[in-house]
Amino acid sequence: MELRQLRYFLKAKELLNFTEAAKMLNISQSTLSQQIKQLEDELHVPLFNRVGKRINLTEAGEIFGEYALQSINRANEGLLVLKDLKNLNAGKITIGVIYSMRILFARTLIEFAKQYPNIKIQVVFGTTKDLLEKLNLYHFDFILTFHENLKEPHLKCQTLLKANMVLVTAKKSLLANRRSLSLTEVAKLPLALPFSGYSTIQFFVESFGEENLEPNICMEINDIPTLFEIVKTGNWHTILSDTSVNDPEVVGIPIDGKNMKRSIMILSIKEVYEKKAVKKFYELLKSMHAKNLE
Structure with a gap:
């Protein structure tokens, strides 16, 4: 059953004349008659009574007409x-975002919503593993998300920005004025780190391991704002990307090392059709964060 056949049927139903209906549809009468006959054969019921050159609807035609019209309208x-x-x-x-991107992402989200107010946006924050x-x-x-070592061939990967990993400490801390810290110094400090499901802590466990260092991890917390509250006491420190640090009572101190910069990526599934709205969001993300891609 084709929409074309439904349109032909509805025009014939309206005019109750195959010749006039064919003229209105700019097709031949034979084509119209043939298409309606094919439709009737598929439905296994006549839609019109044919008496000479005159036609009128059967009971089935009356009933089917309502559904045909609904189909065309839909x-x-x-x-x-x-x-x-x-x-x-x-x-x-629908977008998934790691917690450490929430500040930078919020700026892009606000701008996108201003430019395209009719697009509905759902945002879910989570760990790299969950997302x-x-x-x-x-x-x-x-x-x-952070995902430097992409091994999944079905994923499309675009680098959005580079983020420096920093030690986050209270402004009142004795470390607050340091220009940088070594990984060895960081390992000796009392640390409150993101929960083990976070990619950041996995990254640093590997970094400490490469230097044969045993970090002093006192707490693991799966909430960044709570980590900041712990850090602001001055008794503990945490390690995050500099994109996460926006609390006026804390500072981020760069950590020395060639591997202390991470890439935040845009990940999607290659085989999935990309909506125009998604492409526009990509463009906005990249334009707003181009200066951080170094």
Whole structure:
């Protein structure tokens, strides 16, 4: 059953004359008759009574007409929705974001929402592990996360920005005025770190291991604002990317080492169709963070 056949049927139903209906549709009468006959054969029921050159609807034709009209209307509505999607007047995007990107991401989110107010946006914050799992289940259009060593061939990877890893300490701390710290110095400090599900702590455990250092990890907490509250006491320190540090009572001190800079990536699934709204979000992200891609 084709939409074309439904349109032909509805025009014939309206005019109750195959010749006039064919003229209105700019097709031959034989084509119209043939298409309606194919439709009747598929439905296994006649839609018109044919008496000479006159036609009238059967009971089945009357009933089917209502559904045929609904189908045409729904198809037309679908075309309008697709047109709106293309013109960014409708649609929805779902994004997964690591916690350390929340500040920079919020700026882009606000700007995108201003430019495209009709696009609905759903944002989920989580750890790299959780976000990757959900991305692979098609829960997100894309995610923003640390993921330097991409091994999944089905993922599309775009570098968004480079983030420096820093020791976060209280402004009242004796360390606050240091220009940098060595990894050896950091290992000796009492540390409150993100929970083990976070990519940041995994990164530093590996970094400490390469230097044969045993860090003094006193706490693991799965909430960045709570980590800041702990750090602000001056009794503990944490390690985060500099993109996370926005509290006026703490400072981020660079950690020496060639591997102390990490890449925040835009990850999506290669085989999935990319919505126009998603592409626009990519463009905005990259333009707003271009200066951090060094």
